[in-house]
Amino acid sequence: MTSIITSYWKVFRLIFVMFFLYLMGDAFFRWDGFSYYATFSEFLPAVALVSILWSAVALFTAMVIWLGGSLLEWLCRRTGWKIRIEHLLLFISVFAVLGALAWTGKRIIWQRLPTTPQLKLTIFLAVTVTSLFLTWIFRSKTAALQERITPLVWLFGIWVIISVPLVAYQTWGRQADTTDAASREISAPSVADSSRPNIILVIFDTLTALDMSVYGYERPTTPFISEWAETASVFTRTEADSNFTTPTTTAFMTGKRSWTHQTYHIDGSKPVKNYTENLPLVLKENGYYNMAFVVNPYASPETLGISGGFEIADPPVAFYVSSNNLPEIIWAALYRLFGDKIRLHDWIVKEDFILYRVLEAVSLNVSETTVPPEKAFNRFLDVLDNKPPEPFFAWFQVLPPHDPYLPPKPYMGMFDPSFEMRSLKSQRRAPLHEFKADEQPKADIIRARYDEFIRYCDKQFEDLITQLKKRDKLKNTVIIFSSDHGESFEHNFAGHGGPHLYEQLTHVPFIIKEPGQKEGQLINLMVEQIDIPYTILDLIGVSAPSWMEGRSLVPLLRGKKIPSRPVFSMNFQKNRSLSHPITRGTIAVHDGDYKLIHYLEKEETLLFNLKEDPDELNNLFDREPETGQRLLNLLQENLKKANDKISQKE
Numbered sequence: 328m329t330s331i332i333t334s335y336w337k338v339f340r341l342i343f344v345m346f347f348l349y350l351m352g353d354a355f356f357r358w359d360g361f362s363y364y365a366t367f368s369e370f371l372p373a374v375a376l377v378s379i380l381w382s383a384v385a386l387f388t389a390m391v392i393w394l395g396g397s398l399l400e401w402l403c404r405r406t407g408w409k410i411r412i413e414h415l416l417l418f419i420s421v422f423a424v425l426g427a428l429a430w431t432g433k434r435i436i437w438q439r440l441p442t443t444p445q446l447k448l449t450i451f452l453a454v455t456v457t458s459l460f461l462t463w464i465f466r467s468k469t470a471a472l473q474e475r476i477t478p479l480v481w482l483f484g485i486w487v488i489i490s491v492p493l494v495a496y497q498t499w500g501r502q503a504d505t506t507d508a509a510s511r512e513i514s515a516p517s518v519a520d521s522s523r524p525n526i527i528l529v530i531f532d533t534l535t536a537l538d539m540s541v542y543g544y545e546r547p548t549t550p551f552i553s554e555w556a557e558t559a560s561v562f563t564r565t566e567a568d569s570n571f572t573t574p575t576t577t578a579f580m581t582g583k584r585s586w587t588h589q590t591y592h593i594d595g596s597k598p599v600k601n602y603t604e605n606l607p608l609v610l611k612e613n614g615y616y617n618m619a620f621v622v623n624p625y626a627s628p629e630t631l632g633i634s635g636g637f638e639i640a641d642p643p644v645a646f647y648v649s650s651n652n653l654p655e656i657i658w659a660a661l662y663r664l665f666g667d668k669i670r671l672h673d674w675i676v677k678e679d680f681i682l683y684r685v686l687e688a689v690s691l692n693v694s695e696t697t698v699p700p701e702k703a704f705n706r707f708l709d710v711l712d713n714k715p716p717e718p719f720f721a722w723f724q725v726l727p728p729h730d731p732y733l734p735p736k737p738y739m740g741m742f743d744p745s746f747e748m749r750s751l752k753s754q755r756r757a758p759l760h761e762f763k764a765d766e767q768p769k770a771d772i773i774r775a776r777y778d779e780f781i782r783y784c785d786k787q788f789e790d791l792i793t794q795l796k797k798r799d800k801l802k803n804t805v806i807i808f809s810s811d812h813g814e815s816f817e818h819n820f821a822g823h824g825g826p827h828l829y830e831q832l833t834h835v836p837f838i839i840k841e842p843g844q845k846e847g848q849l850i851n852l853m854v855e856q857i858d859i860p861y862t863i864l865d866l867i868g869v870s871a872p873s874w875m876e877g878r879s880l881v882p883l884l885r886g887k888k889i890p891s892r893p894v895f896s897m898n899f900q901k902n903r904s905l906s907h908p909i910t911r912g913t914i915a916v917h918d919g920d921y922k923l924i925h926y927l928e929k930e931e932t933l934l935f936n937l938k939e940d941p942d943e944l945n946n947l948f949d950r951e952p953e954t955g956q957r958l959l960n961l962l963q964e965n966l967k968k969a970n971d972k973i974s975q976k977e
Contacts, residue, residue, distance in 0.1 A: 338396065339389035340480040345423060346385040347483040350377065353680065357671075364592045364599045364904045365670055372497040373671035375490035380675045382487050384682060392419070422458040429454055498668050520614050523718045523867045524842055525804040528859075529791070530722070531700075531784050532572060532623055533729040533823060535813025536565070536836045538778055546742050548781040551789040552808070556838050557847045560884050564853040565837035566894045566917060567812045571824040574899075575811040575856060576626040576724065580633055581605045582860040582875030584895060586909055586969035591899040593625050597670050598632030599904050604874045606860040607636025607720065613869050616716040620703040621724040622646045626811065629667060639710065642666065646698045646706075653686040697733060700725035700787040708794050718803075718867070724811070727784050730822065732776035734783040741782060743775035760822050767819075774816040803842050805866055809859065810835040818943070826898065828915040828924050829943050833896045839884065841866070850883050853917055855894045893918045893961060901928075908970040916962045923948075923958035932959055 354374055361370050429450050536542045541553040542563065568578035569585050577583075577590040581602055585591060590599050607617045607628075618639040621627045627643050628634035644662040647655050654676045665672035676683050703725050733739075762770060788808070795801055814823055815831040823832055837854070839862075857877035864871045865879035882889050894917040901911040915924045920938040925931075934948040934955040948955040 334397070335389065335393045338393040339386065340476060341420065342389040342392065343382070343385045343483065344476045344479045345420065346381055346388075347378075347479070349681065350381050357674070360592070361671065363902065365597075369597075369670050372493060372669045373674055375493040375497075376665060376669055376672060377674045378483075378487050378490045379494060381682075384675075418458055418462040421461045422454060425454045425458055494665075494669070498665055521717060523614070525718050525800070526610075526615075526720045526807070526863055526867070527795075527804055528720070528722045528807045528809070528863075529788065530576075530626075530724045531728065531788075531808075531810050532626075532724060532726050533812060533814045534781065534784070534810035534836060535831050536810075536834045537813065537831050538774075538781055539836055541838075542836065546778050548778050549785045550782075551785050551792075552838070555789075555792065555840070558844050559838050559840035560844075560848050560850055562837040562839075562850045562852075562854055562880075564851060565809070565835050566853065566855050566896050566915075567810075567833045567835045568856045568896060569898050570812050570828060570832040570896070571898070571900075572623055572625045572811050573630070574897075577602070577631050579809075579811075579856040579859045580607070580631060582857050582871070582877050584857060584876055584969075585897050585899060586966070587876060587972070589904045589973070590631070591902055591904055591912075597667065598630055601632035601635075603635070604872065605631075605633040605636055606863065607633055607722075609860075609864065609869065609872060610720045610867075611636050611638075613867070614718065616719040618707065618710060618715070618719060618721045619724075620707050620721070622698045622700075622703055622726050623724055623729075624662070624666075626724045639715075641706065646702045653689065654683050657686070697726045697729060697731060700727055700784065701790065704787070704791045704794070708798075711798055711800065725784075725787075727787070728777055728780035728814070730777075730814075732773060732780045734776065734779040738779045738783045738786075739776075741779045743772060743779075745772075760820055760825055762819055762821055764819060770816045770821050773821070777814060777816070801842065805842065805863075806840045807859070807863070808836060808838040808840075809856075824898070824900070826913050826926060828896050828898065828913050830922075830937070830941070833915065841884070848884075848886075850880075852883060852889070852891055853894050854880055855896075891919065893965075895962075895965065906973065908973055909966060914962050914966065916958055916965075918958055918961070921954055921958060923955060923962065925959060925962055934958070 354377075358367075358370060361373075538544050538546070539549045539552065540547050541549045541556050541561070567575050569575045571593065573593050574585040574588070574590050577588045578585060581588050581604060583604075588602065592599065607619075611617055617637045619628050619637045620641060622643055624630060624643040628637055628640045629642065634640055642662065644659045644666070647659045657676050658673050661672050661676070674680060676686065700723075703723050707721055707723070727734075734741075792801075792806075795804070812823055813830075813832045813835060815821060815827065815829060817831060818827060818829050820827050820829075835856070837859070855877065857875070858880050859877070861871045861875050861877040862880045865881040871877075871879070878889070878892075880889075896915040897912065899909055899912040902909050909927075911928050913924065913926050915922060917937075920936050922935045922937055922943070924933040924935075932948050932955065933943075933946045934951060935943045935945065936947060937943070
């Protein structure tokens with residue numbers, strides 16, 4: 328028994344040290360981003376939690392390696408080979424180091440070299456052969472290696488022991504967030520006015536207007552929405568406030584642009600700050616019963632700091648309970664235990680953490696990794712069947728058509744029959760952001776998956792409208808259809824987020840259907856997301872508060888005109904929140920047919936005439952300097968005003 332424990336201890340302490348060295352490096356790089364919206368005292372519990380979880384993974388991994396090594400050692404004894412567990416551990420260590428160096432070198436030195444299966448195989452074989460050779464050379468040094476790592480084992484072990492009470496205190500010892508409680512007290516509901524309409528806001532995540540047939544796209548991606556919109560008001564030129572979920576959702580929930588609300592980052596557990604100035608609170612103070620059915624954790628009321636405005640706000644984890652995808656199962660468990668108490672509670676299953684890649688590779692689920700919209704819609708319908716107070720405000724934020732683009736049958740392959748199911752895992756995600764020109768055909772294939780997913784979303788929306796009609800809920804309900812941002816498959820960039828603000832990323836759908844509306848209309852004036860809450864309040868006869876930066880679009884719905892004004896989009900992920908001025912990122916400004924995109928760091932400026940060049944291929948900044956400079960000055964003046972307001976908050 329003692330020899331078994333000793334043998335396992337040798338394996339465990341090496342695996343434990345290797346895992347923690349990786350964790351230390353990952354924590355170092357992760358802190359740089361985390362510090363943009365939180366303090367070190369908030370980061371420390373996250374490090375403690377991931378240390379405990381990572382230790383458990385090391386314990387399990389060491390057990391698997393020890394069992395495999397013990398079997399190998401037994402077989403070698405039977406054949407007369409002198410191979411022991413220590414040799415296997417040395418090989419694993421050398422292989423891990425050389426593999427990391429080889430892949431880092433590939434990314435840094437030979438980054439332009441295409442990553443083909445042949446290259447991967449070549450690197451793997453080279454690392455394996457070199458590792459075997461070095462293991463043979465240093466096979467007699469394994470005992471010395473074990474002794475050298477012993478101090479690190481005790482050092483990391485002490486930290487894990489300290490982490491346990493730290494996580495326990497953070498999770499169960501601290502009192503509830505008083506700020507959120509205060510926001511709930513502020514939002515005491517008023518007497519309802521039953522004559523006011525219900526409001527349903529449906530947001531499909533990552534849906535660009537440019538891939539919707541209702542907006543003229545060549546593929547029939549939205550046949551039902553096209554039919555439904557024939558008796559609705561379709562805004563043809565709506566720009567998102569940013570190019571990813573958290574800032575855009577905050578924009579249409581607060582009526583403030585990103586440089587005002589300052590939620591620049593993705594966290595998913597706690598808000599950058601609590602926003603008592605938000606649409607749900609205003610609605611609640613005017614008698615509305617508010618419900619949020621938000622599947623994306625980066626857009627949940629808790630994440631945005633607006634949960635005080637809702638009577639019903641199911642946590643996103645509620646929609647993942649039936650998942651059979653391993654990362655999602657673990658994420659759901661962590662969310663339940665730590666989601667509202669420890670920032671970055673899901674660090675260990677983040678996509679950029681190595682465990683996520685391992686779990687995804689062995690996941691049971693390859694056919695559905697995005698929560699179907701019907702889960703959120705059905706939850707709402709169940710609430711409706713219990714006759715909630717009216718008027719009500721219901722906000723949906725469902726994940727499709729967000730990647731991974733896995734539309735179910737019969738939609739899979741609808742727009743690209745050449746797609747083969749056996750290559751599902753290799754093609755379900757978009758290329759990682761920047762891609763080379765010769766990879767455009769791959770991006771086009773993935774765009775077909777995305778378009779098929781939109782077709783699936785169209786059907787899901789049709790089912791929701793059908794169920795509302797059966798329940799006779801359309802007679803006094805305003806339905807607003809939109810998206811938080813778009814998705815790019817062009818300009819050598821796939822996905823969303825990042826530095827670019829091309830139209831695929833910022834042009835979003837926006838359709839309003841009022842009760843009893845019989846005639847449709849196209850509204851071509853350019854509008855923005857911060858106009859949505861202002862318009863909702865005007866539709867129900869409530870004056871918008873002064874802190875909203877948008878404007879009402881109701882006059883346009885009534886056939887009247889309002890003056891055009893510049894429209895802004897922005898991405899400030901590289902800036903620190905709250906009291907820090909904006910110095911990095913990208914800002915776009917629209918004025919008439921012109922759009923200017925300015926990259927703050929590299930001081931690069933692009934100018935496009937969208938009427939003549941809708942694909943944004945011809946930069947006119949040098950050819951039309953007067954227009955370009957005018958828009959650049961306008962952009963810089965507004966940025967200065969925003970930074971002046973930020974400095975006044977210090």
